[in-house]
Amino acid sequence: MSVHQLRIAVIGTGMIAAVHVRSARAAGAQVIGVLGRNARKSEEAAEAFGAGRGYADLNELLADQPDVVHICTPNSQHYPQAIAVISAGINVICEKPLAVSVEDADDLVQAAANAGVVATVPFVYRFHPMVREIRARIAGGDLGRVLTIHGHYLQDWMQDEDASSWRVDSAEGGDSRAFADIGSHWCDLVEFVTGTRFTDVSAATDIVYDTRPGAGGQSFAARDDGQSKTAARMPVMTEDNAVALFRTEEGRLANVVISQVAAGRKNRLWFEVDGTQGSAAFDQENPETAWFGNKRGSQTIVRDPSQGSADQRRLSLAPSGHTQGWVDAFAAFVLDTYTAVRTGEAPEGLPTFADGARSVRLVDAVITSARSRSWSPIPTQKEAV
Numbered sequence: 335m336s337v338h339q340l341r342i343a344v345i346g347t348g349m350i351a352a353v354h355v356r357s358a359r360a361a362g363a364q365v366i367g368v369l370g371r372n373a374r375k376s377e378e379a380a381e382a383f384g385a386g387r388g389y390a391d392l393n394e395l396l397a398d399q400p401d402v403v404h405i406c407t408p409n410s411q412h413y414p415q416a417i418a419v420i421s422a423g424i425n426v427i428c429e430k431p432l433a434v435s436v437e438d439a440d441d442l443v444q445a446a447a448n449a450g451v452v453a454t455v456p457f458v459y460r461f462h463p464m465v466r467e468i469r470a471r472i473a474g475g476d477l478g479r480v481l482t483i484h485g486h487y488l489q490d491w492m493q494d495e496d497a498s499s500w501r502v503d504s505a506e507g508g509d510s511r512a513f514a515d516i517g518s519h520w521c522d523l524v525e526f527v528t529g530t531r532f533t534d535v536s537a538a539t540d541i542v543y544d545t546r547p548g549a550g551g552q553s554f555a556a557r558d559d560g561q562s563k564t565a566a567r568m569p570v571m572t573e574d575n576a577v578a579l580f581r582t583e584e585g586r587l588a589n590v591v592i593s594q595v596a597a598g599r600k601n602r603l604w605f606e607v608d609g610t611q612g613s614a615a616f617d618q619e620n621p622e623t624a625w626f627g628n629k630r631g632s633q634t635i636v637r638d639p640s641q642g643s644a645d646q647r648r649l650s651l652a653p654s655g656h657t658q659g660w661v662d663a664f665a666a667f668v669l670d671t672y673t674a675v676r677t678g679e680a681p682e683g684l685p686t687f688a689d690g691a692r693s694v695r696l697v698d699a700v701i702t703s704a705r706s707r708s709w710s711p712i713p714t715q716k717e718a719v
Contacts, residue, residue: 340672343395345369345415346406347379350429353661354404355383357668363402369395396422402452402675405429408506409514413438416453420445425452425675427668430518432690434508436698439691440715446687452680454671455690457522459603460683461663461670463637463649464624468607468614469527470643471626478611483524483580483588485605487516488596492574498547504571510701511572513539516603517592517700518693522685524588524605525692527616532580532588532696534711537703539573542595546570578700601660621659645682691715 340363344351347370355365366386370376376388389395392415395403403419405412405428413433419426420442432455433439446453459465471477491497501507501515508514525531548568574595580588593599603618612628622637635642637658639650649666652658667685674680696712703710 339364340401340675341366341399342402342404343367343369343389343398343400344383344385344404344406345392345395346404346429347371347375347382348406351379351404351406352383353664354406354427354668355385356661357665358404360665361669361672363672366400367395367398392418396424399424401425402427402672408500409434409508410506413442416442417445420449420451420453423449423451425671427454427456427671428687428690430455430457430690431508431514431694431697432687433694436691436695439687439694443687443691443715452671452674453687454667454674455685455687455693456664456667457519457526457685457689457693458660458664458667459519459523459618460526460685461649461666462616462618462621462660463639463642463646463658464621464635465523465527465616466645466649466683467635467637467642468616468624469529470645471614472528472607472609476612476626477607477609477614480528480530480582480584480607480609481586482608483528483582483586483605484590484608485520485524486591486593486602487520487604488591488599488602489516489594490597490599492594493597495543495545496547502546502570502572503548503568507572509572510697512574512592512594513537513576513578513700514697516594517576517578517590518697520590520592520603520605521696522689522693523603524590524607526683526685527605528582528607530582530584530586531714532712533583534581534709535578535696535699535703536709537576537578537700538707539701539704540575541570541572542574543570573704576700576704578703618660621663622657688715 342363368379368385369389373390380388402425416428545567548566576592606615615625638654639647670681670684699710699712
């Protein structure tokens, strides 16, 4: 096991890049540089992040030979940037979606395998301790045979007709917005927790405003300067809402409502799994607890590092009652990625490029179903490659 301090570089300068930087430092890494849209933006971000330097271009970043590169850019840039990093033999964390096409996502999986690099995708909701508690109880048979899965992921940051982001532009974000952005998290989390896979989907999508301001910007950025009302508007081609009905490989049903225009809902990822012996539910906005129920009643279990599943205890960094949240889950994901880099062994549950490609395939099936108004199969990677 190598114990040297990992040197990492970040591509991207927005909100999520800042989260990656904080998580990297929490995991003990040195942030040696940042790459933005141009040299000036790189220098500004390096100063803001307290990073070593701002790179002029990707070649300059690769020449610095970081141990890990974090890719935090618009979706259309993920594939070319990740391929370049992998080709240089460097480990990589790439934001989701891994790519905007199934073919590119599969190509990245194969390239990472051929290069022998660690390649992960931040499906960080897997790293809430109480998610692991529910997963352990399902695997242990506490819920019995799974009968139904249901839930939603609701946000309101696109509720206003003048809200916009680079994500609205399909040239940068891909054919899907809401489902690729947040529905992908729900699906990955539920498949991870239950240990089952979705095989088919029937979906519908909705665009609530025909146009939005064409000016790009950071996700969740405040737009109170009046610019959004004067900016030229562009047609909206990507969905604000989606509803999907899945069938699992066991033949059971699962459904989810996805929305980025749900007033008052900031980041409510919620799911429930109902089985023959009991049910379990998790709410990401209240991550310290999990709900369990059966015919005799229900109880709310609080995160506690002194009891519960081994995985829940491993990820519980603070005493019970001292709140952990999304930032801690993100840091735990980054730390597990770095552990895989240092040891060559991936901690259990670490989401890899294979999981990222699975997600791209699933989103593609949702969009195909919505357009055709019919059931669409979700092929496995082996079938698709």
